[in-house]
Amino acid sequence: MAWGGGNGVDSWVKRLRENDPSFTSLHILSFRRVTSSELGQVFDALKTNTTLQELYASSHAFDEAAAKILASTLEQNTTLERLNIGSDQLGSNEGVVKVLAEGLAKNKGLVRLDLENKGFGGYHATSIKSLAEALERNDTLKELNLARNKLTDQDIEVLCQALSRSSHKSLEKLDLSLNAFEEAGIRCVATLLAGQDQKEQGGLTEIDLSDNEITEEGGRAVGQALETNKALQRLRMSSCMEPLPPVAEGVEDKVLWDDDMESLNTPLTPEQEQQIRSDGDGVLETISAALKTNDTLQELWMDYCNISSVGAAFLADALRHNQSLITVRMRNNRIGNRGGRALGAALSTATPNGPNNTTLKNLELGSNKVGVLGWHGLVGANSLESLGLYENGIHILHEALENHLATATDSSYTATPSSTSVPNGISAAAPQVLEKLIHLDVGCNGISREDYTQLGVCLIKGLLPALIRLEIAGNGDRSQRPGNPDGGDDGSNPNPEDPEDEQSAWERVTSRIEEARPNLDIQWKGAGAMQQA
16 A cells, blocks of 8 residues: 555556555545646556556546546556546546546446545536446446535436436445435436336445435435335435524423423324424435335434434334334434334334334434433333434433333243353343343433442443443533442542542443443543543
8 A cells, every 4th residue: 555645656656567466555645746647657557557456546636638548547457446536626627527437438347436526516418427428338336426526406317317227237335415406306316216126137225315405305205216116225314404493592492292201101193293393204204104115225314304203203113014224323303202212112022012123223313302211212122232322311321221121020030040141140041121232322411420320230230231332421520429339338438528530430430340341341531521631
């Protein structure tokens, strides 16, 4: 590997021509001064090279003469797999892109082409057209990154039509995030996805549409496409809805009908649903309807999409019928306790009104206004391996774990001598809480050191038996004296009237937990009350 710093172009060219077996990647850093002629030398040396697999020359402009050399290289070279070239003005140079596209169309080696931030937006009749025609003919490229190009609705239409016409269907991953297309463009994407309805014919397995103003109707079109699509496995649609208006100064930002059990046990009226429903809920409603029959999609990202408990309820209902989804990421929404409990019920094998989902492994709900009552509903989700609850309001964790275990454990259960056990705790054969959970993130939840101590007691007893990573940074205060996670007073604080240093208290509790659970990594230092200097 070379990073394009001190080594000169002559050195790179020499190594390429000699097929240096250690020279598999070349990154020409953006601050390095490289002329178009010098890039042409590198491109020419690649014609017969059989070792370099990756060329990263982003932010470096080149002229049509160098482009012709690169096009010729792409026709001949079958070793180069990953390519990122050109400045942020590449798309505006029609001649360069047209020549480059001719080589791309005939290439048989590239797997990934990275054209992020290359200025293609608005050139649907020229550069985008040339690129699209090359994609239609190329039969080996699997990944294309067109993020941050200010692509318009017309640009997206040209690209999608070309991909629809292609008989190869080799392209699997397409990144269209951070562009400028809206509803018309996303409808073109939906048409493309809907047409990929035969598994044996291939199609896009991953698409990122994040950070485009696609509107509710555009998002619904994508959801409807999932009803027939048989190829897509990962769909990312974060930050695609119009942001909610800011809360007025002096007004508490809270989720309505969400802060007590009486409210949570009472279904929302149609009028209440209408009051909290948003455009993101409408999109998730359509996607959820498709998920009841779609058995291909494995990953769904919808961060910052204004999703409320209404949308979470649609997803929960879909999860009861879906056994293919593995990851759901919905950070920075407003599902609240009601939404958290709905999802938890759909994932809990203890819920009587099944069916229940048993395949979802990763659930990310950071910054969703989920509180302690929502956590009580989530602890029954026994299929989960990773649960992200960063920056919510779950300041007490141990009560839900203890209560759920007490409810799930049969009073007649007796551990046999041969039963395996976890450190200092219950038999692994007994009913468990979140028994498959490997990773839990509860950072910035207002957890006090006393609450952390009680959680430590649970962990030392063996609850969350599979847990190997606990992220709990950004919590803590100086208002309470720490306790002993073993349940007694170790006499380490001779003056109860004088609280110990907060950081030392957390460190002591952490040490005791990790002593009992040596495979558990606890990340407790970081942003918040105990940020390190």
